[in-house]
Amino acid sequence: MSKKKKIILAVVVVAILAVCSLVFFIQGPPPETGETSLKFREIPLPHTQVGDVEKSLPFMGMSVVDVDGDGIDEIAIGGGHGQADAIYKYAESGFTALDASALDKEALDATFGIASADTNGDGKEELFIARESGVYYAENNDGVYTQRKLEFGLADNTVPLSIALGDINKDGFVDLYVAGYIKIDQAEGETNFSDGYGGYSYLLLNDGSNNWTDISEEAGIFSQHNRFLAIFADLNSDTWPDIVVAQDTGKVEIWENLKDNTFKRHADPTDYSYPMGIGVGDIDNDGDVDLYFSNVGTTLPKAMVKGNLTDEQKFNTDYILLENVGDFKFADVSVAKNAAKYGFGWGTSIEDFNNDSKMDLYFSQNYARFPGVKLLKLYPGRLLEQQDDGSFLSVEKNANGENSKFGITQVVSDFNKDGSLDLVIGNLGGKAKCFMTAQTGAFKGLTVRFPGTAKWLNAVGVITLPNGKKLTRQFVAGEGLCSDGFNGLHFGLGEISEPVTLDVTLQTGETMSYPDLEPGTQFMISESK
Numbered sequence: 001m002s003k004k005k006k007i008i009l010a011v012v013v014v015a016i017l018a019v020c021s022l023v024f025f026i027q028g029p030p031p032e033t034g035e036t037s038l039k040f041r042e043i044p045l046p047h048t049q050v051g052d053v054e055k056s057l058p059f060m061g062m063s064v065v066d067v068d069g070d071g072i073d074e075i076a077i078g079g080g081h082g083q084a085d086a087i088y089k090y091a092e093s094g095f096t097a098l099d100a101s102a103l104d105k106e107a108l109d110a111t112f113g114i115a116s117a118d119t120n121g122d123g124k125e126e127l128f129i130a131r132e133s134g135v136y137y138a139e140n141n142d143g144v145y146t147q148r149k150l151e152f153g154l155a156d157n158t159v160p161l162s163i164a165l166g167d168i169n170k171d172g173f174v175d176l177y178v179a180g181y182i183k184i185d186q187a188e189g190e191t192n193f194s195d196g197y198g199g200y201s202y203l204l205l206n207d208g209s210n211n212w213t214d215i216s217e218e219a220g221i222f223s224q225h226n227r228f229l230a231i232f233a234d235l236n237s238d239t240w241p242d243i244v245v246a247q248d249t250g251k252v253e254i255w256e257n258l259k260d261n262t263f264k265r266h267a268d269p270t271d272y273s274y275p276m277g278i279g280v281g282d283i284d285n286d287g288d289v290d291l292y293f294s295n296v297g298t299t300l301p302k303a304m305v306k307g308n309l310t311d312e313q314k315f316n317t318d319y320i321l322l323e324n325v326g327d328f329k330f331a332d333v334s335v336a337k338n339a340a341k342y343g344f345g346w347g348t349s350i351e352d353f354n355n356d357s358k359m360d361l362y363f364s365q366n367y368a369r370f371p372g373v374k375l376l377k378l379y380p381g382r383l384l385e386q387q388d389d390g391s392f393l394s395v396e397k398n399a400n401g402e403n404s405k406f407g408i409t410q411v412v413s414d415f416n417k418d419g420s421l422d423l424v425i426g427n428l429g430g431k432a433k434c435f436m437t438a439q440t441g442a443f444k445g446l447t448v449r450f451p452g453t454a455k456w457l458n459a460v461g462v463i464t465l466p467n468g469k470k471l472t473r474q475f476v477a478g479e480g481l482c483s484d485g486f487n488g489l490h491f492g493l494g495e496i497s498e499p500v501t502l503d504v505t506l507q508t509g510e511t512m513s514y515p516d517l518e519p520g521t522q523f524m525i526s527e528s529k
Contacts, residue, residue: 031342034393036385037441038354040401040423043434044094045075050083051406051429052110053369057184058406059161061114061130062426063484064413067098068143069123071449071524073413073486074098075424076127077432078111085111085129090415095434102138102145109133113162113229113482117174118452119210121527125452128176130160130482135178137210150204152178152214157186158199165477165484166232166241167454169261170507173206174454177243179227190369191307193249193272198226201245205261220262225250228276233289233476234458236328239507241458246275246293249307252320256328266328271314274305277409277481280474281350281359283337284323284390287472291330293320294345294363294481299370319345319363338391343379344370347409347481351421352492353437355445357471358386364407364481368428378404381425405430413486414447417522421447421490426483442495444519448502449488450475451527455506461489462503465496493519 049060061078067087068074075088075095085103088095105111113130120126120139127138127145134154138145154160164177180199188197203219204212216222226248232241235254243263245253252270255263270293279292296305296317306315318340322330334340345363353360365379380402384392396402405427412421420437427433439445446463450456456475463471473489493500499516502523517523 031382031394033397034385034395036354036395036399037439037443038385038395038399039438039440040399040435041438042400043436045088045424045432045434046095046097047077047086047088047432048430049077049426049428049432050080051368052081053429055184056081056110056132057112057159057161057181058368058408058428059112059482060408060426060428061111061162061482062409062411062424063114063116063127064411064486065116065125065127066452066487067124067140073415075411076114076116077426078114078129080110081108092416103127103129103147105131106133112160115163115165115478115484116452117165117454117477117487119174119454121453123451123527128163128165130163130178132159135160135163150212152202152204152212154202155180155200157182159183161227162229162478162482164230164232165457167457167507168203168205168232168241168257170240171208172454173208173210174457175206176204176212177230177232178202178204179229179245181226181228181248189307191249191305193307193309193313196224198224198248200224201227201230215261218261220264221255229278229478229481231278231280231476231478232458233280234460234474234507235289235324236326237288239505239509241507244278244280244291246278248274248276251275252293254328268322268330269332270320270322271316272309273316273320275320277346277348277363278479279348279350279361279363280476280479282472282474283321283350283359283386285358285469285471287470288324288326289474289476290324290350291322292339292348292350292361294348295319296344297342299344299367338393339384342382345382346407347483349410349412349480349485351412351490352445353383353421353423354385355420355439355443355492355494357465357469357492357494360385361392362410362423364403364410364425366406368406378406380404381407401435403427403433409481409483411480411483411485412490414490414522417447419445419447419520419522421445444493444496446491446493446500446502446517446519447488447522448491449486449522449524451525452487453527455508456487458507460505461491463491463493463500465493465500466498
């Protein structure tokens, strides 16, 4: 080798080492990787999202939806600038596109959030769509959608990012929380924590005929601040849906439903941060719901993302796992359970992916608007499997579930009705991925599908195992970020092989029992039962 070539090679090696050192310095060491019995099998999903991060906010919407009422879920995926929204139908060999021309929009109107529900009781689900131009209600008429824009006084500086579904007054009609963000051409930096800066969010009450009125001010929750999403969840087991909100450059908001269309905010143990996705589930199997929020994590030094916060204002870049201890009190167990120190995250889910009866965590990762981000190694998206001691361990690599793209959101459903949850990931500016679950161990699960009507929102299901252990799951629509999973509940049953009994309590107080449900299957509840 010539001297010149040796010098060039040395320079290349030094450059590679420098980049690797920079990656390690900025992103930190990779998390420990664990073994798992869970194995994913990827199937084709022919959707590539067109994302323009210069002209549009870096978000995209997805929703599981039963378009034709046949009990098999489709997926609605929002298009970016110049791209139509799409609907895909599941088949064992992969997803195929359906005709979604009825969801046409203006060419430069990006879709940020989608949710679904059966708002008229015909067994076919409607869509709620958050776009740059506003919020749209798409009524399902035997599989063909008719759209109309909701007029509720959306502020001129605001774009709607996501739509949460709930029934705040238990009247049997779907109410909405629309999380709003400031328009991209009016933004003042990405680290602005100032009070009174950002877009507006809205609580919309259904009048019983699928017309919605803004009651944000009367409800006591109206303010100006950028918000990523909200979810409706019964946090204190009183059968009334409360509200949890993830602010950008702000804090977590927890609001108690006072049962008269007003809400009271409760303090929580979080500090200023970037809470983005919201996961909801019972991580400690004590019968109530816990909360998990993604954050900027270990990606950048705190000094670079602290923005205009003062030294007196406490700031946190860790992911946030809040354990519900009752009466609207929460304990931050993020660090103790190894759920805190991860790279930049977005959509977040709490589900039992390996069917061992312990809830796991999943979150999408990477930020397309970081300068020079493609020079760094992209995060794979994390599947954190809960261990016997209650801590979490990253297993996505050994589960064949890595997604080293610009993951924004994800949805889950049991597409093939085998009692295990499958995972669909939306990638900004990239191809969507579908990972079908292939459980290789002895663990089995049970998936329970609900009708999509409002009466089933926040329904609580309980299964008592032969050893006396109770598994409690609450149906929460819109978990994740800008997305909405399947209508129902999933129970990991471990090595249980004999039939089990499911007891369900609705918000109305109505109770019902379903015996002799077989592990490893999907059970569909009819509206009339």
